[in-house]
Amino acid sequence: MGRVARFEREFARAQATEVVDLPWGYALLQHDFPVSWAHNRLVVTAPVDAETAIATADLVLGGAGCRHRLVTYLDAAEGERAAPAFAAAGYGTHERLVTMVHGGGPVHGDRARVEALTFAELRPSLLADWRADFPDDPEADIEQLADRSLLAGRGAEVAFLGVRTPAGRVVARGELYRRDGVAQFENLITHPAHRGRGHARALLAEALARSAGDDVRFLVAEATGWPRGWYRTLGYLDRVEAHAFQRTPAACPSR
Template sequence: MSEELDRVHRFQRDFNLRKARRTMDVPGGVAVLNDRFPSSHDDNKLIIWAGADPGAVVRAADEALDGLGHRYVHVLDDDLGAALAPAFTAAGYAHSPYLTMVFRGRPRTDVPAADKLALDEMIRVLRANWRETLPGASAEEVETLALRVEDRLLGAATVAFRGVRAPGGEVAARADLYVHDDIAQIESVYTAERHRGNGHARALMRAMLAEAAGASLIFLYTGSDNWARDFYARLGFEPLGRTHGFLRIE
């Protein structure tokens, strides 16, 4: 494993540990738990980074996440995730690889700064975004998905919410920026459906890269689809590694 990838893994693990309300040791890693948001996969999951018996990890997920409507396991190491995949697939889990990309370009200095979104505005934006993303979700589910952003404030020394507005003033695209120990992560980049195709996400990313330019390492996670990978590549990101997510809905 490269030194850069090891730093990314430690950043991700420690970010989740800092924002967790409870933790539990499990084979090969830790369970991070938050009773405030029991339906949130991101706030109630196992994070695995060391080798362990596959059956023991599957059993640990059942034990640590008992009583919840999901089982979610995030494996940080690519080879380990591939090795655990057969056991999780046999146990009824869906497997989703995620690409880790690191910024290799030179941040532009001639771009407008993104708008700083206060927590209350960010929550309003998230409510609207989740309603369009999950039209069948209940009001309670939407509220949980929106409010969990509050606990992200605990995850890093700097947690900033940024947005780019459409001409009428509405937030068209938004994202999070986490900075800790000279490492920056850009997360949760989203453009509202009615504002897509107008360059808002590109403008937001360029502004956030300029803001994070002082960090020695800037990274993000994205799905494995070609569109997202190509979009970030055009901005100066290159693949660094993969993580693996395993999800089962109870």
């Protein structure tokens, strides 16, 4: 898990335009993509009282012009202890995130249906999906949310994997990041009308095949979501839990 932690830290920092180091963690800022919450957040890596973390989020994220607040605790026990203070401070979303490592067994899926996509091929699907989630957002914000996927290439080797219809529409996709013998597969999505056809399994099988030579292969799942159980059936094992606290400027999903 030390290698996973190092991968995540270096991968995240490589995508930032500014990193603010703190005695108990660090803040990531991406000035070119201010609407991307994942790229503008605080990461708590050592014990600190929740009030200090909350005040620092206001100072750093607010000072950078961010309206949202996102604070991630990498230690599960510290996150649990901080939860009441974050709730009192208006952080309406508390997510438990589980890092899952693949145990090495085979995953069978129809890999022939999976393609490696260029970003230009993937981008229309990203734009359409984000527009569906945020129908009232300005076009510039939607473009930021789609184009932030390009940032991953600053910190790792990236493969955009997808399943397309004969007409060329991307109906399932995922992103594989590889660096220094560690591989992470994330953002696995199948459009609702195309679920139940084995696309997700095929994408996961392809990602594992492409990273077969890596020492560690992992992903991050919501602790309470159904995909966690599905990943377990495919050989992923629970390893560590983190906590993420979000305060949104309006009622809308995470981004």
